[in-house]
Amino acid sequence: MSESENDLAGPMLVGPVLVGPVAHGGHCVARHEGRVIFVRHALPGERVMIKITDRSHDRFWRGDAVEVLEPAAGRVPPPCPIAGPGLCGGCDFQHADLATQRELKRQVVAEQLERLAGISWDGTVEPAGDGDGLGWRTRMRYHVVHDQHVVHDQHSVHDQHSGQGRAGLRAHRSERVIELPPGGCRIAAPPLRVPPAVPEDELVGVADGEQAIWATGDHPAGTVRERALGREFAVAVDGFWQAHPAAPRLLTDAALDGLAPEPGETAFDLYCGVGLFAAALVDRGCAVIGVEGNKPAVRLARRNLADAGSRARFVAGSVDRVLDRPERRGGLPARTDLVVLDPPRTGAGRKVVAGLVRRRPRAIAYVACDPAALARDLGYLATEGYRLDSLRAFDLFPMTHHIECVATLQPAD
Numbered sequence: 194m195s196e197s198e199n200d201l202a203g204p205m206l207v208g209p210v211l212v213g214p215v216a217h218g219g220h221c222v223a224r225h226e227g228r229v230i231f232v233r234h235a236l237p238g239e240r241v242m243i244k245i246t247d248r249s250h251d252r253f254w255r256g257d258a259v260e261v262l263e264p265a266a267g268r269v270p271p272p273c274p275i276a277g278p279g280l281c282g283g284c285d286f287q288h289a290d291l292a293t294q295r296e297l298k299r300q301v302v303a304e305q306l307e308r309l310a311g312i313s314w315d316g317t318v319e320p321a322g323d324g325d326g327l328g329w330r331t332r333m334r335y336h337v338v339h340d341q342h343v344v345h346d347q348h349s350v351h352d353q354h355s356g357q358g359r360a361g362l363r364a365h366r367s368e369r370v371i372e373l374p375p376g377g378c379r380i381a382a383p384p385l386r387v388p389p390a391v392p393e394d395e396l397v398g399v400a401d402g403e404q405a406i407w408a409t410g411d412h413p414a415g416t417v418r419e420r421a422l423g424r425e426f427a428v429a430v431d432g433f434w435q436a437h438p439a440a441p442r443l444l445t446d447a448a449l450d451g452l453a454p455e456p457g458e459t460a461f462d463l464y465c466g467v468g469l470f471a472a473a474l475v476d477r478g479c480a481v482i483g484v485e486g487n488k489p490a491v492r493l494a495r496r497n498l499a500d501a502g503s504r505a506r507f508v509a510g511s512v513d514r515v516l517d518r519p520e521r522r523g524g525l526p527a528r529t530d531l532v533v534l535d536p537p538r539t540g541a542g543r544k545v546v547a548g549l550v551r552r553r554p555r556a557i558a559y560v561a562c563d564p565a566a567l568a569r570d571l572g573y574l575a576t577e578g579y580r581l582d583s584l585r586a587f588d589l590f591p592m593t594h595h596i597e598c599v600a601t602l603q604p605a606d
């Protein structure tokens with residue numbers, strides 16, 4: 194709980210405040226009486242009243258715009274009734290139209306690249322083809338709220354929940370669960386919008402066409418079949434697969450456009466999951482080695498690419514360690530023509546960058562779900578002699594602040 198929520202004087206309201214530029218993380222920057230406030234539910238240029246939600250940092254506060262005195266041109270009523278201040282933390286930008294959302298994301302990518310890598314980028318954020326930015330999310334994790342009742346027995350008093358719970362989503366930066374509104378989650382694919390009542394605390398849903406597959410527990414068993422690139426991929430129910438249905442095609446096309454693979458070339462697919470980029474490279478005639486830390490995903494990748502025979506090989510392990518290991522001890526060859534890397538939100542880091550540039554690839558495609566980590570790693574790659582060739586940004590997470598980028602690089606000389 195934040196300090197302000199603990200405050201006996203009640204929540205603190207400040208303003209009117211003029212909202213400044215958007216910042217990475219789904220908020221804008223405002224200044225009030227010499228202090229920076231990261232404010233959610235606002236747009237640049239608006240004049241708002243801010244409810245302070247976190248005063249625990251010396252250098253900045255956090256807050257929600259709870260009253261908009263002068264709205265910006267792109268403001269719209271949020272399509273979901275739980276998208277407002279203090280409610281669901283999943284969607285950051287429902288109060289902006291899609292063009293404004295994309296402009297905010299463009300500014301964030303450009304600012305991160307400039308500030309962290311000294312790169313000036315004048316690209317746009319490309320839509321993923323959805324009309325209204327709703328109903329795209331094919332993977333959902335719901336939390337379940339139970340009615341608690343207190344049980345007294347002869348030894349102790351404890352809380353118990355009774356029977357089925359009601360599904361919800363977490364509030365922003367909080368464990369608090371906000372119950373779904375009637376009609377369910379607006380960005381979930383239609384079969385996942387309204388989940389079934391379950392007795393467990395968590396519920397994972399995967400959309401399989403018009404059907405939903407539901408699973409509970411920390412490590413739900415089972416696989417689903419995803420169709421992409423004219424292939425079928427088996428994916429664990431709780432495993433990684435791109436959440437937007439347009440993502441596999443958009444991202445592999447962008448990576449391959451930059452790499453321009455030739456038949457017979459060698460490639461690494463680092464952080465390969467169940468083999469999406471490996472499949473795209475194999476289908477263009479390359480021999481690929483995938484590296485993935487999640488062992489079940491590696492087993493599925495081997496199955497998914499079984500038709501490629503010796504042209505697709507998968508190594509289980511942490512990318513930094515596998516890159517460091519000699520080939521005779523299960524590491525990777527000393528040279529490769531091409532590299533695709535698609536790390537988690539934390540990015541690849543200096544050690545991975547050093548390990549891959551040592552192989553002198555003629556082209557690298559970096560698929561990134563965090564523009565700050567991407568910009569930091571592009572800085573490392575520049576120091577190691579790789580220059581940015583192209584950078585495309587895709588709006589694969591409409592209504593949220595998230596954005597997916599594909600950067601391609603070549604040796605500077």
Ligand SMILES: C[S@@+](CC[C@H](N)C(=O)[O-])C[C@H]1O[C@@H](n2cnc3c(N)ncnc32)[C@H](O)[C@@H]1O
Nearest residue numbers: 433464465466469485486487511512535536537
């Ligand atoms: C963003 S996903 C990309 C998966 C795949 N490229 C795709 O598009 O389906 C990142 C993957 O990296 C894996 N991963 C995370 N950290 C890792 C590490 N240090 N070494 C190897 N794999 C890692 C995760 O298990 C996950 O499958």
